[in-house]
Amino acid sequence: xxxxxxxxxxxxxxxxxxxxxxxxxxxxxxxxxxxxxxxxxxxxxxxxxxxxxxxxxxxxxxxxxxxxxxxxxxxxxxxxxxxxxxxxxxxxxxxxxxxxxxxxxxxxxxxxxxxxxxxxxxxxxxxxxxxxxxxxxxxxxxxxxxxxxxxxxxxxxxxxxxxxxxxxxxxxxxxxxxxxxxxxxxxxxxxxxxxxxxxxxxxxxxxxxxxxxxxxxxxxxxxxxxxxxxxxxxxxxxxxxxxxxxxxxxxxxxxxxxxxxxxxxxxxxxxxxxxxxxxxxxxxxxxxxxxxxxxxxxxxxxxxxxxxxxxxxxxxxxxxxxxxxxxxxxxxxxxxxxxxxxxxxxxxxxxxxxxxxxxxxxxx
Numbered sequence: 001x002x003x004x005x006x007x008x009x010x011x012x013x014x015x016x017x018x019x020x021x022x023x024x025x026x027x028x029x030x031x032x033x034x035x036x037x038x039x040x041x042x043x044x045x046x047x048x049x050x051x052x053x054x055x056x057x058x059x060x061x062x063x064x065x066x067x068x069x070x071x072x073x074x075x076x077x078x079x080x081x082x083x084x085x086x087x088x089x090x091x092x093x094x095x096x097x098x099x100x101x102x103x104x105x106x107x108x109x110x111x112x113x114x115x116x117x118x119x120x121x122x123x124x125x126x127x128x129x130x131x132x133x134x135x136x137x138x139x140x141x142x143x144x145x146x147x148x149x150x151x152x153x154x155x156x157x158x159x160x161x162x163x164x165x166x167x168x169x170x171x172x173x174x175x176x177x178x179x180x181x182x183x184x185x186x187x188x189x190x191x192x193x194x195x196x197x198x199x200x201x202x203x204x205x206x207x208x209x210x211x212x213x214x215x216x217x218x219x220x221x222x223x224x225x226x227x228x229x230x231x232x233x234x235x236x237x238x239x240x241x242x243x244x245x246x247x248x249x250x251x252x253x254x255x256x257x258x259x260x261x262x263x264x265x266x267x268x269x270x271x272x273x274x275x276x277x278x279x280x281x282x283x284x285x286x287x288x289x290x291x292x293x294x295x296x297x298x299x300x301x302x303x304x305x306x307x308x309x310x311x312x313x314x315x316x317x318x319x320x321x322x323x324x325x326x327x328x329x330x331x332x333x334x335x336x337x338x339x340x341x342x343x344x345x346x347x348x349x350x351x352x353x354x355x356x357x358x359x360x361x362x363x364x
Contacts, residue, residue: 004022004025005025005026005053006026007026007052007053008052009050009209009213010027012050012210012213012227013028013029013050013227016227017032018031023053023117024116024117025117025118026053028053029227029229029230030229030230031231032226032229035229035235035323038226038228038231038232039235039236040324041151042232042236043152043195043236043324044152044224045152045225045226046149046151046152046154046157046197046223047149047150047151047154047232048149048213048216048217048226049148049150049228050227051148051199052145054114055115055116055139055141056112056139056141056201057112057113057138057140058110058112058136058137059110059111059112059136060135061109061134061135062109063135064108064109065077065107065108067127067131067135069268070130070270070271071130072088072089072270073088073089073263073264073270074087074263074264074265079102079107080107081104082104082173082175083104083172084101084103084172084174084188085102085263086099086101086172086190086263088255088260088264089271090255090270090276091126091272092271092272094254094272095250095251096245096249096251096255097122097123098115098116098126099116099243099249099260100114100115100116100123101114103188105176113127116246118246120139124137124139145201145202145212146199147199147200147216148191148193148199149197149199149216150191150192150193150195150228150236151195151196151197152196153220153224153225155167155169155196155198156223157223158179158187158198160219161215161216162178162179162185164185166187169189170189171190172189172190174187174188175187179200179202180212182208182211182212184203185200185202186199186200186201187200188201192236194236194239194362195236200212232323235320238322238329238331238363239322239325239329239363240361240362241290241331243258243288244318247301247317247318247331248318253288255276256280256284257286257287257288259287261280264276266280283336286333286334287333287339288331288333289332289333289334289358290329290330291331291345291359292327292330292356292357292363293327293330293347293354293355294344294357295355295356296328296354297347297352298319298328298349299328299330299349299356300319301317301319304316305345305346306347306353307345308344308346308353310346313334313335313345314332314333314335315333316347317330317333318330318331325363325364330356334358341358341360342358344357345357345358
């Protein structure tokens with residue numbers, strides 16, 4: 001069994017009394033004051049997530065963009081300096097190696113890829129296997145600290161610590177500069193909560209982690225800032241209908257089945273693009289849908305989705321009682337014939353068919 005790793009903030013979480021648990025090989029905070037309270041804090045004020053377990057790769061050199069174009073589904077050629085993009089790494093069997101963010105630091109030459117914590121080695125090996133032109137690759141995951149400050153008051157808080165114009169940062173853009181006395185900090189707006197806010201990437205040295213954490217909570221006190229665990233991160237992303245790798249997408253799910261056609265651009269050639277284009281032309285047999293429970297019950301990962309007659313038509317991939325909405329919601333794959341908005345479906349909860357309805361994202 002491999003050793004459980006700590007982030008630069010682990011001691012802070014433990015000192016604050018967080019409920020800790022292993023996640024993606026790291027000792028991570030699941031909750032502090034409770035998921036519902038933390039969820040409401042992010043929706044209404046500001047919360048700080050330690051997401052230092054995520055992976056970061058730097059790709060450099062004249063072939064960097066070409067490599068990214070060959071391994072990702074979205075079109076990174078449209079990115080200008082300071083812009084970011086959501087994308088995925090298709091595999092050769094119709095599924096997804098991982099979903100990721102592509103940051104354009106210097107157009108054509110320098111990019112940062114941000115990947116899921118559980119897939120760092122897998123993604124590194126996958127991208128490396130396509131690196132046939134000598135692109136310089138650096139895995140900076142182990143020395144990069146990352147905090148996500150999310151919520152409607154988040155940018156006001158972070159603005160107090162930097163000269164970067166955080167208040168007017170467009171969604172899916174970023175800037176590099178100084179935060180406190182730390183140079184080469186990247187602040188981006190690519191949030192996973194739907195509540196606004198930014199992410200702060202910086203090198204974990206010279207006690208930088210403690211300085212940034214303490215400064216955020218000092219200037220954020222008047223705004224009601226709180227530390228937030230992974231539990232609320234999951235409920236927040238689920239209310240938005242955002243996919244979580246390993247639950248809603250994986251090596252067996254096509255980006256087209258997952259509703260990610262918008263990041264699958266056939267204006268270029270990429271891994272398995274011919275097969276995915278054929279799938280687009282013939283149509284998928286199952287689709288990712290969002291649903292809300294009409295009858296009482298909470299859908300859970302792997303619960304079977306059925307039609308009114310009790311025939312299996314799909315599987316739940318994520319589900320929860322949505323704290324902001326006061327109702328149970330979920331994501332899952334269903335046969336395309338049952339994917340239309342408003343369709344009644346049934347979740348098999350302990351051998352009882354519990355009625356639900358297909359709805360659109362974000363959940364309301």
